[in-house]
Amino acid sequence: MALSSLAGLPVEMGWRHVLFASWPVEPSVVEAHLPNDLEADTYDGQAWLSVVPFTNATVKPRGLPDALGFGLPELNLRTYVTCDGVPGVYFFSLDAEGVLGVAGARLFHHLPYYYARISLQGVSGRVHFESKRLHPGERPAHFTATYGPVGDRLDVEAGSRAEFLTARYRYFTQDPNERVRVADIEHERWPLYEAEADIDVNTLFTADGFAHPGGDPVLHYSPGVDVTATGSRRWG
Numbered sequence: 290m291a292l293s294s295l296a297g298l299p300v301e302m303g304w305r306h307v308l309f310a311s312w313p314v315e316p317s318v319v320e321a322h323l324p325n326d327l328e329a330d331t332y333d334g335q336a337w338l339s340v341v342p343f344t345n346a347t348v349k350p351r352g353l354p355d356a357l358g359f360g361l362p363e364l365n366l367r368t369y370v371t372c373d374g375v376p377g378v379y380f381f382s383l384d385a386e387g388v389l390g391v392a393g394a395r396l397f398h399h400l401p402y403y404y405a406r407i408s409l410q411g412v413s414g415r416v417h418f419e420s421k422r423l424h425p426g427e428r429p430a431h432f433t434a435t436y437g438p439v440g441d442r443l444d445v446e447a448g449s450r451a452e453f454l455t456a457r458y459r460y461f462t463q464d465p466n467e468r469v470r471v472a473d474i475e476h477e478r479w480p481l482y483e484a485e486a487d488i489d490v491n492t493l494f495t496a497d498g499f500a501h502p503g504g505d506p507v508l509h510y511s512p513g514v515d516v517t518a519t520g521s522r523r524w525g
Contacts, residue, residue, distance in 0.1 A: 298520055303346035304476075305513035306409065306416045308436045308486060311339040311454050312502035319368045322498065323379060324463045326524075330369040330376055332453045338502060339454060340493055341365050342418040342434065343513070344409050361387055362407040364420040364432055366493050369453065370461060372469060372524060377459040381497045384422050384430065400462055403427055422496065430496035433489045438482035438510040445481055451509060455479050462521065469524040476514040484510035 313335035320329050320336075329336040345361040365383040369376070384405035403424035410417050415437035422430035445451045459473050486508050494501045 300348065300518050301352075301516070302348040302518070303513055303515050304511075305344050305346050306418075307341065307343040307479075307511045307513055308416070308418075308434070308484060309339055309341055309454055309509040309511075310434075310486060310488065310506040311337050311509075312504065312506050314338055314502050318499070322381065323368075323370065324461075324467065324469060326469045327370045327372050327379060327461055330371050330453075332369075332450055337369055337454060338494070338499065339367050339369075340432065340491065340506075341367060342409075342420065342432065342436075346513075361385055362409045362418070362420075364405065364407065364418075364493070366497050369457065372461050372471070375459070376457065377461045377471065378457045379461050381499075382430070382493070384420050403430075405430075428496040430493050431490050432493050434486050434491075435489075436484055436486035436508070436510060438512075439485050440483055443481045443483065443509075445478070450507070451481060454507065455481060455509060455511070461524065464523075470521045471524045472521045473519045474516060475518075476516040479511045479514060482510045484508035 314337065316329040316331055316336040318336065319338070323329065342364045345363060348361055363383060363385045366381045367378050368381070370379045380401060383400060383402045384407065385402055386405060386407050403422050405420050405422045407420040412435060415435050417435045419433045420431070443451060456479065458475070459471055462470050464470055
């Protein structure tokens with residue numbers, strides 16, 4: 290999920306080279322880390338933890354020329370929730386490179402952004418992504434993976450697991466007074482593929498207070514979508 294402007298204005302950006310690496314877990318694992326007003330959303334009785342590396346392209350306030358935008362690689366650990374029955378995403382952490390952007394997102398949007406050093410480059414038709422969290426006073430987190438699409442574009446059906454794990458159009462967060470906040474995300478349907486990924490290092494779960502889930506993740510890849518994100522507002 291990309292950074293919003295400091296003033297809470299709508300922001301345009303492109304999400305590119307996106308990997309969704311998703312592990313099923315018991316709902317109680319997720320709910321122990323959620324604000325009281327949020328509930329774990331489940332698919333076939335399982336909650337999910339997803340590690341999502343990608344890069345933001347041309348991040349800028351809505352309506353400004355593309356030349357004024359900037360790129361920003363990012364890594365997040367997220368889960369899927371409902372608030373009063375409305376589905377969305379909840380982030381346990383978002384690692385990104387820009388110091389000012391990280392500070393602004395934490396202060397104005399109450400998102401758990403952390404400063405990290407991130408590299409993303411193409412390697413033999415795949416994406417090599419590496420992130421090292423360097424945020425002062427926080428647990429270090431290191432993630433390294435090489436990933437890419439497999440096969441033809443998926444025909445994602447309504448109600449499918451692939452839709453559940455990717456088609457989310459709002460995120461919830463909590464301010465310092467424990468009030469739930471929400472922001473809306475607008476974009477076309479994800480062009481989605483099955484993926485292969487060699488995850489060489491992943492300490493993100495441990496850094497964010499989780500035991501590493503067992504088994505292999507469910508993998509999806511998208512070349513990306515263009516996005517508009519609203520500012521954060523109080524829920525209800």
